[in-house]
Amino acid sequence: MASARVFVARLAGLAVFGPDGERIGKVRDVVVSLRVDSHPPRVLGLVVDLSARRSIFVPMLRVSDIAGSAVTLASGSVNLRSFDQRANETLVLGELLNSPVTVRDSGEDGVVVDVAIEPTRTRDWAITRVAVRFRRTRLARRARVDVHGWENVSGLDVAAAQGADRLLAVFDSMRPADVAAALSRLPDERQHQVVDALDDERLADVFEELSESDQRELLAYLDDDRAADVLEAMSPDDAADLLGELPDDEAGRLLGLMEPGESEPVRRLMRYEWDTAGGLMTPEPITLGPDATVAEALARIRNPEVPPALASMVFVVRPPTATPTGRYLGCVHAQQLLRAAPFELVAGMVDTELSQIGPETGLGGVTRWFATYNLVAGPVVDAQNHLLGAVTVDDVLDHLLPQGWRDRDLGPAEVGRGSANGRPGAHHA
CATH class of the missing domain: 3.10.580.10 (CBS-domain)
Known part of the structure; x- marks a missing residue:
């Protein structure tokens, strides 16, 4: 069985052997999928340098043992194509190390010098510990390094550690409700980057899952023409609920910009009180x-x-x-x-x-x-x-449900979920 906990920096350069004892190559890096919340990210696999001077991806499910000087693979096929990093993937050694972080309970700032990975009950692997180096003080000759649980370190989630393009790639694989929950936690500037990049249909799906306050704030960010386009793409009952939260003059202006065929069912719904069947219904059943x-x-x-x-x-x-x-x-x-x-x-x-x-x-x-x-x-x-x-x-x-229930994290918003092979869409050779 693989070791219970392994620090990634110690994996670099370790020999990788097949199930029959033949040497395949050596470990170059570890691939992880960061999340949009504070829960530990999943480890997808290893980047292995072959003797032929080419790198491949090996899913963690193919790893049977990590000893002090070698990694051994279980039987089974892996993709022998050259490794090509995907937008929702992060390299631990190449990208996470030296990242600035803040320790939540103390407020201290430092940089990541290593992370520990370990298997979970479901046989997946996850990052569970982060080694953080702090600045040297006058009283200390050497910089202090402490190991903290992943949940006690901020700055390494998708929103903080990745560019907007990677964040969008992660959102592409998530349900609208999970995207909405993640979007509400982003700083305003990053929220606006995401909103600008999403097409109207996808943004409408996300809007329907946002809290009323987040809906109003993001609708105010949009120019009137795009706001009307997003409202047209929303379900009429959700659009009516959102417009009902706005001042009458603003709601009337946006309704006037919508296509008549799209605005008419919304206007009909707005005639009813929000807590009646007429206000709750969708006018588009089968x-x-x-x-x-x-x-x-x-x-x-x-x-x-x-x-x-x-x-x-x-x-x-x-x-x-x-x-x-x-x-x-x-x-x-x-x-x-x-x-x-x-x-x-x-x-x-x-x-x-x-x-x-x-x-x-x-x-x-x-x-x-x-x-x-x-x-x-x-x-x-x-x-x-x-x-x-x-x-x-x-x-x-x-x-x-109580007001603001959408702002509460349900927990399952993991991004980049892989196939049984450990990586989304991975192919067998």
């Missing part, structure tokens, strides 16, 4: 006419752009099918569609017994509806029996 087939319905719910909650049911209506629709006939659950023949008509399986939610129903009533029926989406229907939209359980939770 709607079908009664003559639609099961195959058509399944094609609609398979659309990857449809959120999972909205894909849980389709709503059958008389024309027009765009909200506000013609007469609402009922809903069909996704599980029913999966059990039916593709050629069957959705009109033959409509659930007419499920009670509807009125647009003026308050948050408490909507919550009780979801608790009663154990569903994740529900129809919002007006007094004239027109479908206005659908409320989803995630929107309800968003308003039930």
Whole structure:
């Protein structure tokens, strides 16, 4: 088994042997994937110099033992292509050493002289310790070096240690909610660099996951034309929530800059109070006419752009099918569609017994509806029996949770997660 803890500087130049004892090369560096939070970064693998004067990447899962003078690999194939560092990867010896850091509990500044890596319970490796050298004092002939836990050292996360291009590369592999959480922790200048670099669609996805205060601040940073473009790319209910936080004149100005077809559903939602079904709903559920087939319905719910909650049911209506629709006939659950023949008509399986939610129903009533029926989406229907939209359980939770809940770190925002091979997209030779 590999050693419990290894300081990386001692690995440099160690011989690397294959499982049969043949010498392959020597260690040049260690590749890690920094995170956007203070949790220890994952070790992806080693850079190994071959005898043929070329370097390859060896995943940590291929390392079976690290002894005092050698590294031994387990059986299995590795990619023999020349090592090519990716944007979300950092070299410990080449980039982390000599980085300026601050010790959190003492406030002292120093530089990194070494880091320790060790295996976790999941067989991954992570950086767990940082050796920091401080300036010499008048009373000390030699500079002091202390070893601290990774969580007690600031300055080595992605935002601090990497350029904006690397940070963006890391964000590309993350969910919008995790990007939003990381973005909120960045200094203003770095936030603005990220916002400028993201396209409107991606930025809209991130905006939907930001807290109200962060939304307002970043929207104020954007010029009006781009702010309107981002609002158009957001879900109408999220855009309405954001505009509802702004002064009336500012919200009116941005609505005026949006395309009429994009602003109209947002204006409709803004007529309702934020804590009613009308204010919570999305005006873009999956709607079908009664003559639609099961195959058509399944094609609609398979659309990857449809959120999972909205894909849980389709709503059958008389024309027009765009909200506000013609007469609402009922809903069909996704599980029913999966059990039916593709050629069957959705009109033959409509659930007419499920009670509807009125647009003026308050948050408490909507919550009780979801608790009663154990569903994740529900129809919002007006007094004239027109479908206005659908409320989803995630929107309800968003308003039930305490203010500022988005600012709390959930912990799983690790970046650069690899395949079983230890590195994203690595190929076997």
